[in-house]
Amino acid sequence: MMYKELVIIGGGPAGLGAAVEAYDRGIRDILIIERDRELGGILQQCIHNGFGLHVFKEELTGPEYAWRYMDMVKKREISYQLNTMVVDMTEDRCVTAISKEHGLVTYKCGAIVLAMGCRERTRGALNIPGTRPAGIYTAGTAQRFVNMDGYLPGKKVVILGSGDIGLIMARRMTLEGAKVEMVCEIMDHSNGLQRNIVQCLEDFDIPLLFNHTVIDIQGSRRVEGVTIAQVDENLQPIKGSERQVPCDTLLLSVGLIPENELSRQAGVILDNKTRGVQVNKGKESSREGIFACGNVVKVHDLVDNVTKESKVAGKSAAEYILSRKVEAVCL
Amino acid sequence: MSIVREMTCILCPLGCHLKVTLEEEQVVNVEGNSCPKGEAYAKEECTHPIRTLTTTMRVMGGEIPVISVKTSNPIPKNLLYEAMNEVNSVQVKAPIHIGDILIENLLGTDSHIVATRDCDKNK
Numbered sequence: 001m002m003y004k005e006l007v008i009i010g011g012g013p014a015g016l017g018a019a020v021e022a023y024d025r026g027i028r029d030i031l032i033i034e035r036d037r038e039l040g041g042i043l044q045q046c047i048h049n050g051f052g053l054h055v056f057k058e059e060l061t062g063p064e065y066a067w068r069y070m071d072m073v074k075k076r077e078i079s080y081q082l083n084t085m086v087v088d089m090t091e092d093r094c095v096t097a098i099s100k101e102h103g104l105v106t107y108k109c110g111a112i113v114l115a116m117g118c119r120e121r122t123r124g125a126l127n128i129p130g131t132r133p134a135g136i137y138t139a140g141t142a143q144r145f146v147n148m149d150g151y152l153p154g155k156k157v158v159i160l161g162s163g164d165i166g167l168i169m170a171r172r173m174t175l176e177g178a179k180v181e182m183v184c185e186i187m188d189h190s191n192g193l194q195r196n197i198v199q200c201l202e203d204f205d206i207p208l209l210f211n212h213t214v215i216d217i218q219g220s221r222r223v224e225g226v227t228i229a230q231v232d233e234n235l236q237p238i239k240g241s242e243r244q245v246p247c248d249t250l251l252l253s254v255g256l257i258p259e260n261e262l263s264r265q266a267g268v269i270l271d272n273k274t275r276g277v278q279v280n281k282g283k284e285s286s287r288e289g290i291f292a293c294g295n296v297v298k299v300h301d302l303v304d305n306v307t308k309e310s311k312v313a314g315k316s317a318a319e320y321i322l323s324r325k326v327e328a329v330c331l
Numbered sequence: 332m333s334i335v336r337e338m339t340c341i342l343c344p345l346g347c348h349l350k351v352t353l354e355e356e357q358v359v360n361v362e363g364n365s366c367p368k369g370e371a372y373a374k375e376e377c378t379h380p381i382r383t384l385t386t387t388m389r390v391m392g393g394e395i396p397v398i399s400v401k402t403s404n405p406i407p408k409n410l411l412y413e414a415m416n417e418v419n420s421v422q423v424k425a426p427i428h429i430g431d432i433l434i435e436n437l438l439g440t441d442s443h444i445v446a447t448r449d450c451d452k453n454k
Contacts (some may be wrong), residue, residue, distance in 0.1 A: 044399075044448070047385050047386070047387065047399035047400075047401075047447065048385045049383055049385055049401065050343070050344055053343050053344070059342075059343070061385055061399065061401055061447045062399075063399045063429075063447045063448035064429065064447045064448070066448075067429050067447075067448055067449070146387070147387055147397070147399060148395065148397070149396060149397075150387065150389065150396040150397040175384075175386060175411065175412075175415050176386075176415070177415075193344050193346055194339045194346035194348075195339060195340070195341040195342075195343075195344060195346040197339070198338075198339045198341050198346075199341045199382065203382070203408065301344070302344060
């Protein structure tokens, strides 16, 4: 088993920011473990702008923001592994990772920063009845298909959920030639940014239906249509308000869940409601020496705030490591 | 005769709600903005609305099939679909570096299409 002073799980903006901060405070034995083929996390697929207005006083696209932190990491020669997935973490800070390049490796860590981000809620989690045709994607999955893999996932789209990801994808799909029939929102308001309502829906005359949801999906091999309905104040479908909408794609933008399987394995306490890591002001979790920042703690609207958090986590992790070194010397 | 138009400024995530007073199609007053940029936005939005376009371009011989790009300056809103056609009709060769100009003077505007990330050659 190898010893690593600081292991950072996740190479998105949270992990990168924590790594840079820890390095700048004197930590050198750092390893960032990233499961994707490159650093940058979710920013790489967020090709739209609106990032960095606070941190850099400039409006950047997601990939440009990611590039700046990747550049900081590379300039400091901080080690990182790509295509490597952490599969286990113990309460005494042993991290096991798997990759084609290195196989199965376990590290004993001085400190750990959790920066795994979040995943999307799925159709299964929503229990939308109907058949199981191809053409049902979470909005983020569709975003990755379009912006990273170069695929157009569908031509006639209905979007459920008016959060920012749904709004952004309404525009993206339209620009690439799809017809977005509508965005349905179960609440009576959108929690997406107002600027996105304007530049993603109004600019393209895409209807936004509040108090509506999808109650059925039709199609055997491929989506052929969905049934939408208005909902009452208890979010229950109102009889008689059902309407069938022909389409070949349903995109779901219905919530983000922090990815905390590893945290649970190590007995890290999570918030009951958000399922994010519970942290104190210094971003330390309930387990000593395990810190957390970014979407794995709570879902952020602005990456600038993730960066601010990551600096705190990186600082705390560095101070924890250095204080234990002092202890060791004194003993 | 003056008309008051309401709009949301899209320049930053604040999304200030603006009240714009127009007289004979000229902007005479802007209210609700938190910064001077909002006033400029309101004037432009009422006379010739512009938008930044962010999209992807196909790559030849790169480690990724498409590269994210943006317009270096906002372009007229009514040119967005034509701009998309232009961008989608071109392929770029790897390697590409962030900031590289991939299409100069898009549709005759003073805006270019620039890369917003790196793309190495396929190994």
